[in-house]
Amino acid sequence: MTDVTLAELCIFACSEAFRNNGEVVATGVGPVPRLAASLAKLTHSPELMMTDGECYLVEQPVPIGPRKYEDRKAAGYLPFSRFFDAAVWTGRRHAMVTPTQIDRFGQINLSQLGGTHQQPKTQMLGVRGFPGNTIYHPNSFFFPSHTTRVFVAGEVDMVSGVGYNPAKRVPGGNYSAVSLRTIVTNLCVMDFGGPDNAVRVVSLHPGVTFAQVQEATGFELIDAVAGETALPGADELAIIASLDPHGIRASVIKDNPPARSAAA
Amino acid sequence: MLDKRMTPAEIVGQLSDGMTIGIGGWGPRRKPMALVREILRSDLKDLTIVAYGGADVGMLCAAGKVKKLVFAFVSLDAIPLEPWFRKAREAGQLEVLELDEGMVQWGLKAAAFQLPFLPTRVGLGTDLAALGGLKTVQSPYADGETLIAMPALKLDAALLHVNRSDWRGNVHVFGPDVYYDEWFARAAAKTYVSCEELVDKIEDHYADQAQYNIVERAFISGVTHIPCGAHPSSMPPAYGWDMKAFKAYTDAAKDPGDWNAVKDRFVGANEADYLAGFGGKEAVAALPLPIF
Numbered sequence: 001m002t003d004v005t006l007a008e009l010c011i012f013a014c015s016e017a018f019r020n021n022g023e024v025v026a027t028g029v030g031p032v033p034r035l036a037a038s039l040a041k042l043t044h045s046p047e048l049m050m051t052d053g054e055c056y057l058v059e060q061p062v063p064i065g066p067r068k069y070e071d072r073k074a075a076g077y078l079p080f081s082r083f084f085d086a087a088v089w090t091g092r093r094h095a096m097v098t099p100t101q102i103d104r105f106g107q108i109n110l111s112q113l114g115g116t117h118q119q120p121k122t123q124m125l126g127v128r129g130f131p132g133n134t135i136y137h138p139n140s141f142f143f144p145s146h147t148t149r150v151f152v153a154g155e156v157d158m159v160s161g162v163g164y165n166p167a168k169r170v171p172g173g174n175y176s177a178v179s180l181r182t183i184v185t186n187l188c189v190m191d192f193g194g195p196d197n198a199v200r201v202v203s204l205h206p207g208v209t210f211a212q213v214q215e216a217t218g219f220e221l222i223d224a225v226a227g228e229t230a231l232p233g234a235d236e237l238a239i240i241a242s243l244d245p246h247g248i249r250a251s252v253i254k255d256n257p258p259a260r261s262a263a264a
Numbered sequence: 265m266l267d268k269r270m271t272p273a274e275i276v277g278q279l280s281d282g283m284t285i286g287i288g289g290w291g292p293r294r295k296p297m298a299l300v301r302e303i304l305r306s307d308l309k310d311l312t313i314v315a316y317g318g319a320d321v322g323m324l325c326a327a328g329k330v331k332k333l334v335f336a337f338v339s340l341d342a343i344p345l346e347p348w349f350r351k352a353r354e355a356g357q358l359e360v361l362e363l364d365e366g367m368v369q370w371g372l373k374a375a376a377f378q379l380p381f382l383p384t385r386v387g388l389g390t391d392l393a394a395l396g397g398l399k400t401v402q403s404p405y406a407d408g409e410t411l412i413a414m415p416a417l418k419l420d421a422a423l424l425h426v427n428r429s430d431w432r433g434n435v436h437v438f439g440p441d442v443y444y445d446e447w448f449a450r451a452a453a454k455t456y457v458s459c460e461e462l463v464d465k466i467e468d469h470y471a472d473q474a475q476y477n478i479v480e481r482a483f484i485s486g487v488t489h490i491p492c493g494a495h496p497s498s499m500p501p502a503y504g505w506d507m508k509a510f511k512a513y514t515d516a517a518k519d520p521g522d523w524n525a526v527k528d529r530f531v532g533a534n535e536a537d538y539l540a541g542f543g544g545k546e547a548v549a550a551l552p553l554p555i556f
Contacts, residue, residue, distance in 0.1 A: 053556030055441040079441035084366040119356025126337035131364035132386040162389030172410030173388040
């Protein structure tokens, strides 16, 4: 399996986050999370629901990249106009996204960097749906470049999504649905399984050391490494290839390295 | 018969400085861009804009029309970061109320139902409440839950672009997703729609398509006929977004980076001039629908 790429390993690892989720909408934003959700549906979790990226629910995941407008077989309907009523605020969804920053509490930022709210140094998208997603349904994360700029020391610049920070929790609020699940990066797989939901490293990609991951992270990690991150098999690779016929996954991680030389 | 036909200039003439205006559509999708351009040709200023923002927000910010922006994101989808909105934010020129996407529609619903607020969990545990001055309420029932009181987003006016309308404001919208346009309309004191097709009495022509009527005509105050009025945003099934135009618009934010130097191209003296700059109606009609 020397020709498995790191991106493909990440897709396979991300797809595990969607196992045993039940009949929920699996939303992967960006090529790797989207391919991961589709792979999960086509392998271990056919009960997952997902959209074509626009507004139709499909039972056959649509490939990413250019395709014909009609190349989707709608089985259901989930437009933005129903999204909060049906998927987000009912908790029937699991999203995997790539925020710009994340901190030790799992607080995420997609809005702005530096400066003030009145005058940010760098304006990004805005909080989008992160506040609602994080208080209502499970969320996981994928980061193609694991650095201290992403995994920040202290707290994120603008808390766009709910984490496990007790100081941010308004007393009396209902946080029972906050559920941060898996973090997959170009170096490792992590979860929030430590004491008080502290971030743990649970597997390292081939050739990566825990020290390397810690070095690239702005806060202290727990070493709960149980082994090497599993590589996808031939069947999974074939499905990934069919879902990404234009090879967009090759552009996600810098230089598209093979899975086996992740340490290089 | 009720006749709500107006010219675009008459619609903008109904708006005044300092108003709160909601803009329908989503990002680069089915935005009432021709009406936005008509605002950009006017002297209107100090507006509060409520939108799921795209180039509508970017252009109004670039032109200095926006005093305050109520938003959850501003994006052109394939170009994730709206360049002129970023410039305005990074220059510190806007007051903002930043909200979650779901909170925006919730605030519009509160306004539509004439309520001061609607309760929600959304926003708790984030910086939104502190930054936006959002208050909490406590459930009066046994659960005693603390919730954010999402204030009503009352609009003085809303602008929508629809596929079809009749003179009375019976609208049809055909896109696979109609976003939150109906709530913008019900949250607004007056709603003005531009349309691709205008007919006298819709029931005489399209009685079998009434399910495309996304909002009742009681909420529509004015109707104007502007084919290609969503360009450069998408207008399914009639035409897709014009990513080439968005790319040029994005590049212009860097070079020359001065809205006054490029506004002739992206706003034009009138709609005919504007469209001619992008190949005319034939070119717009040929734009493929976006793939997500």
